[in-house]
Amino acid sequence: MLIFAISLNTYFQRLVRKRTKELIEREKFLRAVFSAIQDGISVLDTEMRILMVNPTMERWYGEVVGRRCYEAYRGRDRTCDNCPTVEAIKSGEMRSAVVPGPGNGLEWVELYSYPVIEDGEVKMIVEFVRDITQREKMHEELEKALQRYEYLWNNANDIFFIHDLDGKILDYNRKAKELMKGVRVTTIWDVISENYRDFVREKIEEIKSTKNPTEPFEVPLMINGNEIWLEVVAHPVIEDGKLVAIHGIAREITERRMLIEEIGENIMLVSYLVDRIRNPLAAARAFCEIKDEMGEEVFDKVIKNIDKATSLISELDKVWNNLEKLRRGLKKS
Secondary structure, rough: OHHHHHHHHHHHHHHHHHHHHHHHHHHHHHHHHHHHHHOOEEEEOOOOOOEEOOOOHHHHHOOOOOOOHHHHHHHHOOOOOOOHHHHHHOOOOOOEEEEEEEEEOEEEEEEEEEOOOOOOEEEEEEEEHHHHEEHHHHHHHHHHHHHHHHHHOOOOOOOEEOOOOOEEEEEOOOHHHHHHOOOOOOOOHHHHHHHHHHHHHHHHHHHHHHOOOOOOEEEEEEEEEEEEEEEEEEEEEEEOOEEEEEEEEEEEHHHHHHHHHHHHHHHHHHHHHHHHHHHHHHHHHHHHHHHHHHOOHHHHHHHHHHHHHHHHHHHHHHHHHHHHHHHHHHHHO
């Protein structure tokens, strides 16, 4: 019986040593994993006291074990507002939040709080902390870029618009709204002059086939019964390699077209005046060639024709002045 008891004791000692060795090895393994993780890990009790941290947390925050988390991590004397760890303790579920980091290059961290539950109660909290400073900086830069784009979109003197491939308007800027003068527009076909709709469809098909911006083109709109001309450059909007919409930049050129038409009319007038001048001057030359035969009467006729030419030249000067004014107006538009 004694021999059996000794044998049993020896067996249990060996079993205990084996289990102890396994636990030690497992603990070493877990500590090695705990230390190797590059993100921060912090273990807290339900009183917010720090029980354990990994080397990453020590590098970020220094020696913090034994202190309360809000003191060690945030320099506060009470729990933080909307603390995810407090919420995880109350709910028994994981909670997360983005919170300020300690500084020195670590400006923002993402905090995940996981409750450890035993017998239905939260016994401790494991906090997983990730450095998201670069992500937040990129997000901040993106927000600034979006604000700049929105400012440009709404304050540009040009007309900006986006429509889908069927012509349904998705968005347009302040300048476009001013042009519409209160007219409700849902598609580009609501305002494009009927005679130009096929032309615009051709431009859309061109973008579909090439996925490149168009050359500038002119198109008339009918708004409240008024014809308004635009010069448009249309750009493809491509997502994941697929054409999804068309972004247009346009400028009103109604006044410019009117100026061009006036210039055309003035040019025709100049041509007419040149012909009118050429004939009296030719007659004057002919009269001068026969002055010896015709006497004073010839010279009177020459003077009259030269006067006519001089008068027409004065009118021509006025026309050229008008053309110069129109040219300057076109430069400004």
